[in-house]
Amino acid sequence: MQEVKATMAGSVWKITVKQGEQVEEDQDIVILESMKMEIPIGAEEAGTVKELKVAEGDFVNEGDVIAIIE
Template sequence: MTIVKANMAGSVWKIVVSEGEQVEEGQDVVILESMKMEIPIAAEASGVVKRILVQEGDFINVDDAILEIE
């Protein structure tokens, strides 16, 4: 299992995948908003999104878990 973590602090602006969806390594899974910039967070491995651990609007910090890929 791979846990995708935030590489910077910010607000979850948009979740672009859903649980059960197949994703490829490098595919954007979440868009963060920080300092009025949109920062995409990419999947670190290919697989199926098992669980999304955040909601749109949540504020997350560096290294917070965003989702699990199996």
């Protein structure tokens, strides 16, 4: 099991995967917006998206869990 975490504080601008979707290593899971920059957050390893912990528009802090991948 892998927890995908926010690397910095920001708003969830776009979610690029759906629950149950297969993802590859380094594939973008969400794109955060912080200080008018878009920061992609990707999977560290391949797997299936078990759960998305955020919705578009949510604010996250650095270290918050964004998704669970198995």
